[in-house]
Amino acid sequence: MDLSKRKFKEDFKKMLTEVYSMDISESESTEQFFTLGNLLRSYSSKNWSRTNQQYIEKQKKQAYYFSMEFLLGRMLKSNLLNLGILDTVRNGLQDFGIDLEQLITIEPDPGLGNGGLGRLAACFIDSMATSEIPAHGNGIRFKYGLFKQKFVNGYQVELPENWLQNGNVWETRKMHAAVTVRFYGKVWLEQNAAGVLEPHYSDTQDVLAVPYDSAVIGYDNSTVNTLRLWSAEIPPKDDITDYWSYIHQRNQIESISEVLYPDDSNYEGRLLRLKQEYFFVSAGIQSILRHYKKMHLHMNHLAEKVAIHINDTHPALCVPELMRLLLDEEHMDWDHAWNVTVNVMSYTNHTIMSEALEKWPIDMIRSLLPRIDQIICEIDRRFTMKMSTLFESALVERTRIVEGGNVKMAHLAIIGSHSVNGVAQLHTTILKEKVLHDFFLIYPSKFNNKTNGIAQRRWLMLANEPLRDLIQRKIGNEWETTPTELNMLKAFRDDKDTLHELAQIKQLNKERFAEYIKQTMNLEINTDAIFDVQIKRLHAYKRQLLNLLHILSLYFKIKDDPQADIQPRVFIFGAKAAPSYTYAKQIIKLINSVADLINQDRELENKLKIVFVENYGVSLAEKIIPAADVSEQISLASKEASGTSNMKLMLNGAITLATLDGANVEIRDRVGDQNIMIFGLRENEVYQYYRDGSYHSRNYYERNPVLHRILDALIDGTIPGAEAEGHSIFDSLVQYGDEYFVLRDFDSYAAVQERIDHLYRDTLKWQRMALINIAGAGIFSSDYTVQQYASQIWDVSSKVHPL
Ligand code: GLG
Secondary structure (H helix, E strand, O other): OOOHHHHHHHHHHHHHHHHHHHOHOOOOHHHHHHHHHHHHHHHHHHHHHHHHHHHOOOOOOEEEEEEEOOOOOOHHHHHHHHHHHHHHHHHHHOOOOOOHHHHHOOOOOOOOOOOOHHHHHHHHHHHHHHHHEEEEEEEOOOEOOOEEEEOOOOOEEEEEEOOOOOOOEEEEHHHHHHHEEEEEEEEEEEEEOOOOOEEEEEEEEEEEEEEEEEEOOOOOOEEEEEEEEEEOOOOOOOOOOOOOOOOHHHHHHHHHHHEOOOOOHHHHHHHHHHHHHHHHHHHHHHHHHHHOOOOOOOHHHHHHHHHEEEEEEOOOHHHHHHHHHHHOOOOOHHHHHHHHHHHHHHOOOOOOOHHHOOOOHHHHHHHHHHHHHHHHHHEEEEEEEHHHHOOOOHHHHHHOEEEEEEEEEHHHHOOOOOOOEOOOOOHHHHHHHHHOOOHHHHHHHHHEEEOOOOOOOOOHHOOOOOOOOOOHHHOHHHHHHOOOHHHHHHHOOOOOHHHHHHHHHHHHHHHHHHHHHHHHHHHOOOOOOEEEEEEOOOOOOOOOHHHHHHHHHHHHHHHHOOOOOOEEEEEEEOOOOOOOOHHHHHHHHHHHHHHHHHOOOOOHOOEEEEEOOOOHHHHHHHHHHHHEEEEOOOOOOOOOOOOHHHHHHHHHHHOEEEEOOOOOHHHHHHHHHHOEOOOHHHHHHHHHHHHHOOOOEEEEEHHHHHHHHHHHHHHOOOOOOHHHHHHHHHHHHOOOOOOOOHHHHHHHHHHHHHHHHHHHHOOOHEEEEEEHHHHHHHHHHHHHHHHHHHHHHOOOOOOOOOO
């Protein structure tokens, strides 16, 4: 948008007076932040309503991205950037003596997601608006996000994340768009006067779903889409007779949108989770149909105007819920309703880990959602009937939805969608050939791949302004909207000045991060060291342990020979463990204990440090990623569906140290073997081990003296404070088979780490690799990913044509 500094300053002063009756000298950061937030809302409001109007007037087909998680991160800077007024505002504020960077920190970092899946949804909505795709997000407005992580004596402690405490400046409560979601009760079918079967309900618990909408502003265009998050409330009542039971009921209802991932280690927690899933699915679909009806089209044409995307299995109840509405409210017959439903729905699988493939006890669904239960059973009945005529019965048994007293959500999503996609080529291949092979036999044409992507705006233009400036000076700014233009940087691969500038920028970012660590952790780190980064959820398959064992090997090397020729390293970890995942928590404790051991050892001063940041999230990622030299993507091949921190780190010039897993394979294809450090088992070798059962981790312990010594350190008191954890982890690796082949991959990992140690010393060579990585990262922009979803899955329009 066009905005002069003078106009901005006027607007800002006016808004501050209007909202707070203050002038600038009296105001504090909080007021200034909210004032700026309100101003941005007013700047985008016209385009927001115009975008919506146009969608209606032109009867545009719209896509709705249903996701339990949207891990947005702070929005202030991102909104300023997308509106094209970042510099104007920064300068204007400066004139008032206000530092924009400081204001930014006032905004809480909404933790409405766990990791990759939620962050992907956030990158997608940004890219959808930027690519002018008529598509919106639909989710839950959790009052508490993912827990706030604290380390107490090295252990993870979870505290509530009260991100809404001071209000959320970006949202608008839309009471007029509220809908009712029904739980429990009895349901039966009765013929109406016209002879049509209609459901009747009694004793239901009704919940009012109230939407809170936020604007999703496209970059450098006039598209503003919507992120709609639902909040659960008790429906208004005028006849409250028993006040205490009313309060009790209210609390129970409000708990539905209270917290992301309630503790699901018990029945109550699981029930709440199922409620959450149905809650946002039902509310979202009801509001979509309401909107559709404004176009006065027949329900038979729904799929021509609406696409619904099921992000992972959490929203899989979209399938029976749309069926319910079409059958019960719109009086469609089953076959038509099913046809419409399948054409509307599409589903993304994000993992092959079996524990993440949701199952719900049919009894739980039956009591909580009686009508949905009937519909699921009918879908299952028809599916098995039809498939029994075409396939062997064992296959039908394996693929049906209701089995062993459980409803398999992935099966429901696959059967009820016209498209099923994986999130990286290798992942999709594994789905087709292994994990979902049965379904691939039934529905070969449903399967397709959409490799994940990241928003280059947040992860480069905002997070790494010095690098953005350098790129602009070298190749202009076409790449901002056509990210593959970053390829042009390759022309500078042998240009020493450019490579030196790159090195300087990295150094600057490392110094900034080091300063932050000094301030927050009171820890000094050597900025000449290699910053070696592993930031992701803590999970055994991601193998933070492999990283740790290698750190211990360096520790022993230096202890044995203090003069050893080792390039100094700072190992940076950021990771939360699921509250009930004991093993992951033990690993956190072990890393923290090794960090204490190493960081306090004077002999290692400046050579080895471990920084395990507390409460890793989007804002911390924005600080760490630009400062990274090495990107650890070391999951056991086949286990990481895609990964997205790999793309963010690459875009910021870190060198990837990786197994051939997930999207690492495609990164390798882009940059070539010389510019990435690959090690470890390949996916087919892992499966070979599974088949022949020939992996015996104990042999590696017994026959490899380096490993032997490291593993012994876990149990012989070398690492004070983590005796119990050390024993348990030792046992998992040596006694209990080492499920993720950590010991098997150790040597090859250590060998590549040693190569990195040498390569890093040659600054020009290293920076050339960095440059090639930055240049090759454009293809991993989520702009392209969503354009492919738009054209190949949702059949909605977009501005830019896919690659
Ligand atoms: C998953 C996977 C990641 C993937 C992400 C987004 O584990 O590999 O990159 O989704 O598709 N549960 C996740 O975070």
